[in-house]
Amino acid sequence: MTTKRPYTDSVNRLRKAKLRPTRQRLALARLLYDGDDRHVTAEMLHDEAMRSKVRVSLATVYNTLHQFRDAGLLREVVVQPGRSYFDTNTTDHHHFLNEETGELRDIPAAALRFESLPDAPAGSEIRRVDVIIRLRPNS
Amino acid sequence: MTTKRPYTDSVNRLRKAKLRPTRQRLALARLLYDGDDRHVTAEMLHDEAMRSKVRVSLATVYNTLHQFRDAGLLREVVVQPGRSYFDTNTTDHHHFLNEETGELRDIPAAALRFESLPDAPAGSEIRRVDVIIRLRPNS
DNA sequence: GTGTTTGCAAAGTGTTTGCAATTTA
DNA sequence: TAAATTGCAAACACTTTGCAAACAC
Numbered sequence: 001m002t003t004k005r006p007y008t009d010s011v012n013r014l015r016k017a018k019l020r021p022t023r024q025r026l027a028l029a030r031l032l033y034d035g036d037d038r039h040v041t042a043e044m045l046h047d048e049a050m051r052s053k054v055r056v057s058l059a060t061v062y063n064t065l066h067q068f069r070d071a072g073l074l075r076e077v078v079v080q081p082g083r084s085y086f087d088t089n090t091t092d093h094h095h096f097l098n099e100e101t102g103e104l105r106d107i108p109a110a111a112l113r114f115e116s117l118p119d120a121p122a123g124s125e126i127r128r129v130d131v132i133i134r135l136r137p138n139s
Numbered sequence: 140m141t142t143k144r145p146y147t148d149s150v151n152r153l154r155k156a157k158l159r160p161t162r163q164r165l166a167l168a169r170l171l172y173d174g175d176d177r178h179v180t181a182e183m184l185h186d187e188a189m190r191s192k193v194r195v196s197l198a199t200v201y202n203t204l205h206q207f208r209d210a211g212l213l214r215e216v217v218v219q220p221g222r223s224y225f226d227t228n229t230t231d232h233h234h235f236l237n238e239e240t241g242e243l244r245d246i247p248a249a250a251l252r253f254e255s256l257p258d259a260p261a262g263s264e265i266r267r268v269d270v271i272i273r274l275r276p277n278s
Numbered sequence: 279g280t281g282t283t284t285g286c287a288a289a290g291t292g293t294t295t296g297c298a299a300t301t302t303a
Numbered sequence: 304t305a306a307a308t309t310g311c312a313a314a315c316a317c318t319t320t321g322c323a324a325a326c327a328c
C-alpha cells in the first residue's frame with residue numbers, strides 16, 4: 001500500500017524516472033506523493049521542505065520540479081501570469097480555478113466530456129486538451 | 140464598415156470604454172483593431188508601435204493592455220509561464236497552442252461543444268471555460 | 279574516482295510602481 | 304485648471320544559470 005512505505009516507494013519512483021535518489025529529491029518526492037494529489041508552486045514546496053527541516057535550496061526545488069515534470073512525474077499547470085503550478089496528478093483530467101484565491105482543484109476526466117473537438121491544423125496533432133473552469137464566488 | 144474609419148472607430152471604442160482617447164491609446168487601439176483578430180504580448184505591441192513611429196513607453200503599453208482588458212476590449216490568455224497574451228477576440232471561443240512556436244490560434248465556440256460540464260463547487264459559479272488544445276508537429 | 283547533483287549568488291525575464299512632467303477635457 | 308495620463312527608472316516576483324563544493328555509485 002502506497003502510503004505505508006513512502007521511502008521505498010520514493011526510491012522506486014526516482015529509479016524508474018532515471019533520477020538518482022539523492023537526499024533532496026527523495027525528500028521532495030515524499031512531500032509531493034505522501035498523501036493526496038496536490039498542486040504546488042516551487043515556493044510552496046520549498047517552504048514546506050523548510051518547515052519539515054529538510055534543507056533544500058529554492059534553486060534545487062525548481063530544478064527538481066522540472067526534472068519530475070520532464071520525467072512525467074508531474075504536470076505543469078499555467079493559469080496565472082508569472083507563476084507555475086505543478087500537479088501530482090498526471091492522469092487525464094481538468095481544473096477548476098478559484099480566481100479569488102488562485103486555488104486549483106481537479107476535475108476528473110469523466111466529469112467533462114466533449115461532444116465535438118476541432119481537427120488539429122494541418123501538420124500538427126493534439127498532444128493534450130486542457131480545460132480550465134474559472135470560478136467566481138456566486139451572487 | 141469598420142476597417143474604413145479606423146480613427147473614428149477607435150475614438151468611439153475608447154469613449155464606450157470610458158477611457159480618454161489619448162494619442163497613445165488611440166495608436167494602440169488602431170494597431171490592435173485595424174484588421175483581423177490577433178494575439179499580442181506587451182512587447183510585441185510595443186515593438187510594433189515603435190516600427191510605426193508611434194512613441195509609447197513599454198509601461199504605457201502594459202497599462203493600456205490592462206485597461207483594455209478591464210474594459211472588456213481584450214481578453215488575457217495565459218498559456219506559458221511568465222508571459223501574457225492579449226486576444227482582440229473577446230467573444231466566446233477557445234485556443235490552439237503550437238507548443239513549438241508559442242503561436243495561438245482561435246477555435247470558434249461552435250467547433251468545440253461540451254457533452255457535459257461539472258457543477259461548480261458550492262459557493263461559486265462558472266465565470267468562463269477556457270480550453271487550450273496543445274499541439275505538436277505530427278509524426 | 280568519476281560523473282552527477284547541489285547551493286549559492288548573480289543574472290535574467292516579464293511586469294509593476296512611484297512620481298514629476300505632460301496632456302486632456 | 305483640475306484631473307487623468309504618460310514616461311522614466313527603479314523595484315518586483317519568479318525563474319534560470321554558472322560554477323565550486325558535496326555527493327552517489
